[in-house]
Amino acid sequence: MSIPSGYRGSARSLSTPALEVRLRRGSSIESTHRVHAVVCDSRGRVLMKAGQPDFETFIRSALKPFQALPLISSGASETYSCGERGIAISCGSHSGTPNHAREAFRLLWNAELDSDDLQCPIPSGRSSPLEHNCSGKHAAFLITARKMGWPVETYLQGDHPLQQEITRRVAELLGLPPDELVAERDDCGAPTLRLQLDQMALLFAHLGSSAHAELEQISRAMLAHPELVAGEGRFDTELMRRSHHQVISKGGAEGIQCLSRTGEGLGVAIKVEDGARRAKQAVALHLLRQLDWMTPSGLKELEEQLLILNPGVHLDVEGELRTS
Numbered sequence: 218m219s220i221p222s223g224y225r226g227s228a229r230s231l232s233t234p235a236l237e238v239r240l241r242r243g244s245s246i247e248s249t250h251r252v253h254a255v256v257c258d259s260r261g262r263v264l265m266k267a268g269q270p271d272f273e274t275f276i277r278s279a280l281k282p283f284q285a286l287p288l289i290s291s292g293a294s295e296t297y298s299c300g301e302r303g304i305a306i307s308c309g310s311h312s313g314t315p316n317h318a319r320e321a322f323r324l325l326w327n328a329e330l331d332s333d334d335l336q337c338p339i340p341s342g343r344s345s346p347l348e349h350n351c352s353g354k355h356a357a358f359l360i361t362a363r364k365m366g367w368p369v370e371t372y373l374q375g376d377h378p379l380q381q382e383i384t385r386r387v388a389e390l391l392g393l394p395p396d397e398l399v400a401e402r403d404d405c406g407a408p409t410l411r412l413q414l415d416q417m418a419l420l421f422a423h424l425g426s427s428a429h430a431e432l433e434q435i436s437r438a439m440l441a442h443p444e445l446v447a448g449e450g451r452f453d454t455e456l457m458r459r460s461h462h463q464v465i466s467k468g469g470a471e472g473i474q475c476l477s478r479t480g481e482g483l484g485v486a487i488k489v490e491d492g493a494r495r496a497k498q499a500v501a502l503h504l505l506r507q508l509d510w511m512t513p514s515g516l517k518e519l520e521e522q523l524l525i526l527n528p529g530v531h532l533d534v535e536g537e538l539r540t541s
Contacts, residue, residue, distance in 0.1 A: 235268030236503070236536040238489070238496040243529050250496035252472075252489050254504060256538060257418035259426045259482040261392065265538035270415040274488050275401065277409055277469030279417065281308045281354055282424055282435050284407070286386045287379060288357045289431040293364035297327040299357075304438035305445040306353030308467065312448030313340060313348035320445060321352040328360040335359070336373050337405045351405035353445070358407070373406045380408055390423050391416055404470070414486045417475055421484030425465055425477030436465050436479060452498050452523065456505075459515035464505065472497050478510050495532060498523050503534040 236252040253268030263270050285307045288294050294304060303324050311317040325331060335346040337355045346352055358372045358379055367378045374380065381395075387410065388395040403409040424432050439446050443457035446467065453466040460466075465477045472489025474497040485504060489496040502519055505511045524532045 232269040233266055233539045234536055236500055236534055238493075238499050238532055238534050240495075240526070240530065240532055250489050250491055250493050252487060252496055252500045252534075253414055254485065254487045254500060254538060255415045255418045256483060256485050256508070257415050257422050259419070259422040259428065259484075261415070261419045263415050263418075263541045264483070265540055267536055267538050270413070270418075270541075272414045272488055273411060274414070274473070275403075275409050275469075275471070276412050276417050276420075276475075277403060277471060277473050278310045278351070279421075279467045279469040279473050279475040279486075280387075280409055281310070281351075282432070282439065282465075282467060283387050283390070283420060284354060284383050285357055285435055286431055287361045287365075287382045289434055290386075291361050291364050293328075293357075293361045296364055297324065297360050299324060299327075299360075301438040301441050302445060303353075303357075304435055305442035307357035308435060308439055309353045309446045310350045310453075310468065311353065311445060312451065313343060313350060313352075314448060317445065317448070318345065318347035318352065321347050321356045324353070324356040324360055328363045330356075330359050330363060330369070334369055337407075349405065351407070354407065355405070373408070375400055375408055383408075384410075387420070390420055390429075414488055417473075417486035418484040421465070421467075421475045421477040421486065422482050423484070425479050425484060426482035427480060428482070436477070439465055439467075440479070450522075452501075455519060455522065456501070459519055460505075460511050461515075464510055466501070468494075468497065474498070474501050476501060476505070476510075478508075495523075495526070499532040499534050504538060507537055 238250040240248040253272045255270040256265040306320040337349040399411040400408040440462040443454040447453040456466040468474045471492035474487040476485040
């Protein structure tokens, strides 16, 4: 895959005004959040932006659809009968409900593994690592390692063949040498990557296009089972449902939100500088309206659910994407 020259290092001097999310109490502004956003196509071209498209930060859990690639390419998803539900939970940052835990356990059971093999933490107040929001991803890691004959005890180590394969596949999608990608430990113990915002948007442009069979399988599973990607009442789940399964949504901690519209080969990446979840959700809805990716009624339902925090307290967004 070739990326046009000049893709990397979009000059900060070419940045546009950042978006601003304001929490209003009555008619007064109580808090503000500064937000960067970018839209890229599947060739890596920045089409629209607000703020710095080359802002560098960690992609966090928005990496999960791409961490699931070896699950598909290794044949583990077929060998262990994952189905679309198993693929969806592997991409999820779920709520840890019994349904979520059962789906993650099913992956392990089919590969003759156990929840004791999971190396994600046991959440506070819970009794099993299956209830951790990343348990599906970890289960997918384990069954892929089992399928390939790789060690299961060290599956989270950066030099493990599985993690090396994930890095290779992401680098391939970005048109970069794998050794240029910087990985650090995420809170669940798995590696995550430090990327430019336009690189995240490029990844999601690939996820929403039909050019990559494995990514199309992953996106189809996420859209078919959005309740496994997050949970009832959660942003990613409700957005995918109300978009009539046309918009893929995957968030990450510290103000990361990524989007793609199926079949269009366009990706959106959002970063809130102070990491606020409420601000990334407000901006995502604001940009979906500008891009005309959802019906007004679907957006209105989400805005009423998510942007009105209390009586007399709501969020609004100042600014818009500008063409490059």
